[in-house]
Amino acid sequence: MKRREPEPARYAQRVSEEARRYLELLQAENEKLRALGLGLEEEWRAQAAETEQLRREVERRAQDVERLRQQLSNVEEEQHRVEDEFIGVQQELNDLASLYVASYRLHSSLEREEVLRIIEEVVASLIGCEELAVLEAEEHERALRLVASVGIDAEPLRVVPYGAGIVGRAVESGETWVAGRSPEPPAAGEEHLTACIPLVIGARRVGALALFRLLPQKAGLEPLDHELFELLGTHAATALYCSRPRAEVRNPARP
Amino acid sequence: MKKKILLVDDSETSLMIERRLLLSQPYEIITARDGLEAVGKAVAERPDIILMDVVMPRLDGFGACRALRERPETRHIPIILVTTRGEAKNVEDGYSSGCTDYVTKPVDGLELMAKLASHLGSRL
Numbered sequence: 252m253k254r255r256e257p258e259p260a261r262y263a264q265r266v267s268e269e270a271r272r273y274l275e276l277l278q279a280e281n282e283k284l285r286a287l288g289l290g291l292e293e294e295w296r297a298q299a300a301e302t303e304q305l306r307r308e309v310e311r312r313a314q315d316v317e318r319l320r321q322q323l324s325n326v327e328e329e330q331h332r333v334e335d336e337f338i339g340v341q342q343e344l345n346d347l348a349s350l351y352v353a354s355y356r357l358h359s360s361l362e363r364e365e366v367l368r369i370i371e372e373v374v375a376s377l378i379g380c381e382e383l384a385v386l387e388a389e390e391h392e393r394a395l396r397l398v399a400s401v402g403i404d405a406e407p408l409r410v411v412p413y414g415a416g417i418v419g420r421a422v423e424s425g426e427t428w429v430a431g432r433s434p435e436p437p438a439a440g441e442e443h444l445t446a447c448i449p450l451v452i453g454a455r456r457v458g459a460l461a462l463f464r465l466l467p468q469k470a471g472l473e474p475l476d477h478e479l480f481e482l483l484g485t486h487a488a489t490a491l492y493c494s495r496p497r498a499e500v501r502n503p504a505r506p
Numbered sequence: 507m508k509k510k511i512l513l514v515d516d517s518e519t520s521l522m523i524e525r526r527l528l529l530s531q532p533y534e535i536i537t538a539r540d541g542l543e544a545v546g547k548a549v550a551e552r553p554d555i556i557l558m559d560v561v562m563p564r565l566d567g568f569g570a571c572r573a574l575r576e577r578p579e580t581r582h583i584p585i586i587l588v589t590t591r592g593e594a595k596n597v598e599d600g601y602s603s604g605c606t607d608y609v610t611k612p613v614d615g616l617e618l619m620a621k622l623a624s625h626l627g628s629r630l
Contacts, residue, residue: 338616341530345615348526356519372519379612381590467591468610 346475349377353482357490363498366490367399373483374462375401378476380445382463384408387491388422388456395422395459403463407440411459416440421447422459427480429472446472448480450488457488508534509626512553514544514570515588516562520613524557527615531622541565545573548580555625556585557618560600568603575604584625588613 353373360366367385375381382402386395395411395418413423416438421428428435428447437444443463450458460483465471511533515521521537528535536551538544542565544558556574560567567587574580584606589596591610600608607621 341616341619344530345527348529348615349523352519352522352526356522369519372517375590375611376517376520376523377612466611469612 346478349475350478350482353377353479354486357483357486360490361494361497363494366494369490370460370483370487371399371401373479373487374460377479378462379466379469380462380464381466382443384461384463385458385491386411386418386422386461387458387495388450390456395419398458403443404440407438408461417444418447418459418461422449422456425449425451425456427484429477429480446476446480448484448487450484450491452485452488452492455492457492460484460487508532509554510534510536510551511622512536512538512544512547512551512556512558514538514541514556514558514562514567516540516559520559520588520611524613524618527613527618528622531619533622541567541570541573544570545577545580548574548583549577552579553583555622556583557588557622558585558605559588560596561590567605568599571600571603571605586621586625 356369356373357366360369370385371383374383384400384403384405385398386408387398388394389396393413395413397405397408397410400408408418411419411422413419417428417435418438418441420435427449428444430445441461444461445465446462448460448462449456450460509532511528513521513524513535514537515524516539525535525537536547536553538547540562541558544556545565547553548556558567558570562570565573571585571587574583574585585604587600587605587608589600589608589610597608606625609618609621
């Protein structure tokens with residue numbers, strides 16, 4: 252059977268209606284999309300504002316971190332400074348303690364043997380030298396006589412005339428001699444001399460303290476050692492001088 | 507509670523120096539003049555640590571170390587020997603006699619305090 256063709260007017264109307272409905276649908280969709288777009292734009296703006304705020308916050312926090320890091324570094328620096336200062340003060344206290352003990356011990360006896368033993372102890376315990384000689388001045392003979400020695404061959408130092416060798420010259424000049432400071436030729440028995448301290452009370456020569464090799468672990472003389480030399484120069488002199496009368500009473504021939 | 511330190515030395519000068527060096531620290535200090543007296547004092551007083559010279563009359567530091575290590579009541583006490591010579595042989599003798607550590611003469615105050623603090627588990 253042959254199909255009937257639609258009438259042109261009705262067909263056109265139907266197409267027109269469908270086109271209108273489609274257009275309305277498109278417009279509605281478009282409206283929806285526009286609203287969605289506006290919403291998204293608003294959301295984007297809000298997020299952008301939030302991002303900016305967060306960025307500023309991060310920046311602020313980074314500055315805080317940098318500030319705190321700087322503060323920490325300052326505190327650490329201060330702590331190191333205080334620690335160094337503490338160590339310095341402690342060292343100074345220790346040095347003072349050593350000087351105090353040396354002085355206290357040197358004046359704690361009038362017995363000759365005890366005084367000599369204390370001199371040896373001070374030199375060994377505080378300076379770190381176990382090779383030494385103690386010589387006493389015999390003014391009328393213008394010579395030094397050995398009264399005690401430890402760890403050395405004492406024979407060449409039994410009697411040392413004033414001005415002879417490093418020891419004799421140190422006593423004559425009244426100046427402490429320290430190895431390496433002045434290139435003086437050593438006399439017999441003075442080869443390993445580290446220091447020679449004249450023992451004096453005012454202008455009176457009392458004797459000399461000759462220190463030879465230091466203990467192996469001691470690399471060299473330290474600032475405290477020089478202070479101890481100074482202390483020994485007068486305090487050991489006084490101790491030795493004050494112990495002499497008793498020694499002479501006990502042994503008139505040889506104190 | 508204060509930590510108790512037993513200082514052992516036949517030299518009054520050395521004892522006095524060690525006492526003065528430790529004066530600023532919160533330690534109770536007791537002393538002995540030779541190894542034999544040190545063993546007796548360690549048994550009676552139970553110090554937290556012993557600082558002992560090597561060369562002493564009657565019983566030297568090595569002998570006292572060995573005696574202290576043989577006794578159950580003192581074998582745990584840390585012993586720091588004060589040696590005159592820091593050579594390997596001397597140090598080896600110290601360790602083989604049972605010492606925990608050593609310092610050499612002349613005693614460095616800061617080193618001594620650091621070692622005591624370290625062995626006593628305290629801070630300077």
